Amino acid sequence: MSAALALAVTVPMMSSCLDEPSAHEAVRDFLVGWQTGDYSTAARRTDGDERKVRKALEDAKIQLDAASFRFALKGIRSSDGRAEADFAAEIDLGENNPLWEYDGRLPLHLVNGQWKVRWSPSVLHPRLREGQRFAVKPDPEDRHPIVDRAGDPLQELADLHVATVIPARLKDPAALCEQLAKLTGFPKDRLLSRILSASPSMEVPLVTFSRTRFARLRQQLEAIEGLRFSIRPQAVAPASPVQIVGAVTAVTPETEQQLGGPQRAGDTVGRDGLQKAYQEHLTGSTQTSVITVDLKTLEEVEELAKWRPGRTATPVHTTLDRHTQRAADAALATGGPGMVVAVQGSTGEVWAVSATKEYHQETDALAGKFPAGTAFSIVAVEALLKAQVDLKQKLPCPADRTVGGVRFRQTGSPAGSQPTLQGSFANACVTALASLARRVDPAALRGSATAFGIGSSWTLPLRSFSGSMGPLKNDAATARAITGQNVLVSPLSMALVAGAVASGTWRPPVLVLEPKTTDLSTETEKRKPVSPVKLDDKTVSTLRALMRTAVTSGSARAATAPGDPVHGVTAAASREGRALSWFVGWQGDIAVAVLVENPDPTAGATVAGRFFQHLREGT
Structure with a gap:
């Protein structure tokens, strides 16, 4: 069944008599256009400037780094040339996150005899205001240790090198991502989406390197304008018995497949031993927040949602002495x-x-x-x-x-x-x-x-x-x-x-x-x-x-x-x-x-x- 038809048949009509043409058609066309990426059709069903509305819908997808949008129309009420539609939103933020679900509302009014969605940022989310944008804020959980029978870690600290950016300071994010992709093998579009979906003033990690790999690429990496570097010590070097405990490496394009999908920079993967066998237990998941950001000050305004999907990371307690x-x-x-x-x-x-x-x-x-x-x-x-x-x-x-x-x-x-x-x-x-x-x-x-x-x-x-x-x-x-x-x-x-x-x-x-x-x-x-x-x-x-x-x-x-x-x-x-x-x-x-x-x-x-x-x- 098509998305348009699905929306049409799931509308509980709250009013038995609607003005013609019906408000339902305007709501259906707007939500289906937004859901399917037909932003021009959606924009024409609003009373806003078509170009600005189309861009706002496109930007919302980019700012949320959303894999998909799905909407369910819950009901429409109308009287005296005005109407209001309630809908449920279900947004897949990707990056192994769960769905972001919220309830929205579309105000409508008649413009020259046609129903139009009264445009404002609150159409996208009830708490989004003029002069604000969405952003996604990840908070990855550090990898937990493998410990011996006394609870002491069986790893030693080793330096990992993290390449980061501050989005607001970048002249050409796409060019930076293209250069970085050529050096590392990570897809350009994934790197770029992390930059565009982040809060503009926050430091965004893009790629994590082992000490040897960073040394090999350092000169070329430092030539990329806007790329910053930091050292992040992590307990990844295995103590004896080394092959039982297992080695840990920074995520590479090859190991992304092992981890079952796109990973954020800073993620680590067990290469062998217990580190590999207990990868999911040791890394847990990344806490993710959806926030609003002030476009002028670039400061965070409000947190709209927050969750930590999946299993909480835990140490692996071994019998080793x-x-x-x-x-x-x-x-x-x-x-x-x-x-x-x-x-x-x-x-x-x-x-x-x-x-x-x-x-x-x-x-x-x-x-x-x-x-x-x-x-x-x-x-x-x-x-x-x-x-x-x-x-x-x-x-x-x-x-x-x-x-x-x-x-x-x-x-x-x-x-x-x-x-x-x-x-x-x-x-x-x-x-x-x-x-x-x-x-x-x-x-x-x-x-x-x-x-x-x-x-x-x-x-x-x-x-x-x-x-x-x-x-x-x-x-x-x-x-x-x-x-x-x-x-x-x-x-x-x-x-x-x-x-x-x-x-x-x-x-x-x-x-x-x-x-x-x-x-x-x-x-x-x-x-x-x-x-x-x-x-x-x-x-x-x-x-x-x-x-x-x-x-x-x-x-x-x-x-x-x-x-x-x-x-x-x-x-x-x-x-x-x-x-x-x-x-x-x-x-x-x-x-x-x-x-x-x-x-x-x-x-x-x-x-x-x-x-x-x-x-x-x-x-």
């Missing part, structure tokens, strides 16, 4: 490439995520897919105990062994000629553990993996991997699973395994405490929450004893540190031809998984020892 993060970073500072993930065993909260430059804190430490090696024996023991395997039974640890046609080799020195299963666990003996394949029901082994969260559907606001196990079709596949050769895990998933033994309950990981959701419309966000799994007390007690033995007299001895007893296991693995060394264990309530590139199977334990040492010393 600065002290633990520093210890993890320090532990990796010497030695080869590697990663450390530390969680609180009693809660599953992630306290630290550290990685050397060869690895990424999110895509590797949280979401990487690495062979578990004999670190998976922690899980396998649970299934062995269900099968009533005696941990004290004699079990040789030869240099190599064949199970189901697949050859298994022990990395490093075999753990004696006839050690017990307990000794083979403590010394991460691949060949001994592989030999137990026939003693374990594949379904029970898979059930144990599930109890320890391997393959669970838990999610984080960042990418993560809970682990996976290959098919267990025969003894060889089961042996490969017991020794972690066909089991893929992330350092995070193995830290949670250690936390489960430490606390007696496996818990899904937690990285963000508030807000509870990122409101991302992804499949992972729609998954049901994963519940903790209480482990069998006897199994937990046995695992604790085994993992303590591995540190006191087994292959994890390098993890020894002052304070509470350290429990843990080591493992050797390889990926893409690179030798890997695991340590999975805990001290007190801090569970940790260490994965380093090193042919020495005990290298992970060495890093873990440094981590626990730094943690105790407060490094």
Whole structure:
């Protein structure tokens, strides 16, 4: 239905008899002309100077930077050659703002037998007066911080450079915007509309630059007449763990699309990490006011409307702990490439995520897919105990062994000629553990993996991997699973395994405490929450004893540190031809998984020892 027809059929006729031609036709033509941009038709339906009225209607759209106008006629009253029409206005101000709604009134009178709208600025808005104009006044909310578990910001201040103008001082706003658009890539019309819709005496931010981008463009920017510059410090430089917290940049033409529409200068966008995942929570929205301005003094006269649409910005409260993060970073500072993930065993909260430059804190430490090696024996023991395997039974640890046609080799020195299963666990003996394949029901082994969260559907606001196990079709596949050769895990998933033994309950990981959701419309966000799994007390007690033995007299001895007893296991693995060394264990309530590139199977334990040492010393 056309706009004209819509107006015509929604008029409640308040008077049964109107002079001819009717006042309704004049009102309809004026409002439809205004709504559709046919300002000449609208102006001809007034008693004002057609040119001046047309310009006033055009200016109102520019001054409000309006995307559209819509009107609904509410009623007309008439008597003695006069009439009055009531209408409802609905104006879309764009810039992600809600609709501005207000009620207006059109006075009409007969001029040479025709109904005309009696023209004055109050036709546009009841409180707009002669010598005044509309203006839009935005008040953007500063970006809120991502904070650690103590509430301290995980960002540092960095200088952003803002290019601004004062509209009343510009000789040629269009020329300025054209030059600025060529340099920055922002659309000229969007820059110009921000200038023309602003209060003439207010400083209007147009484009925000990072320090490096501003330095690159500075000479060309300073050559643009009328452009001013200011420095705006913002907490945008991420502290450790940098890739988990995420970087923040000033909005660019490219990132405007990411944010879902035109943004105002000064807006920032999270490039990665939690800054990207929680963009909407951290930035909230811009408070917008519609005001009137005196054209002579350029001073604000009155506020007509004000609102802050959308969600109020809030900090993102994480579980990260600065002290633990520093210890993890320090532990990796010497030695080869590697990663450390530390969680609180009693809660599953992630306290630290550290990685050397060869690895990424999110895509590797949280979401990487690495062979578990004999670190998976922690899980396998649970299934062995269900099968009533005696941990004290004699079990040789030869240099190599064949199970189901697949050859298994022990990395490093075999753990004696006839050690017990307990000794083979403590010394991460691949060949001994592989030999137990026939003693374990594949379904029970898979059930144990599930109890320890391997393959669970838990999610984080960042990418993560809970682990996976290959098919267990025969003894060889089961042996490969017991020794972690066909089991893929992330350092995070193995830290949670250690936390489960430490606390007696496996818990899904937690990285963000508030807000509870990122409101991302992804499949992972729609998954049901994963519940903790209480482990069998006897199994937990046995695992604790085994993992303590591995540190006191087994292959994890390098993890020894002052304070509470350290429990843990080591493992050797390889990926893409690179030798890997695991340590999975805990001290007190801090569970940790260490994965380093090193042919020495005990290298992970060495890093873990440094981590626990730094943690105790407060490094």
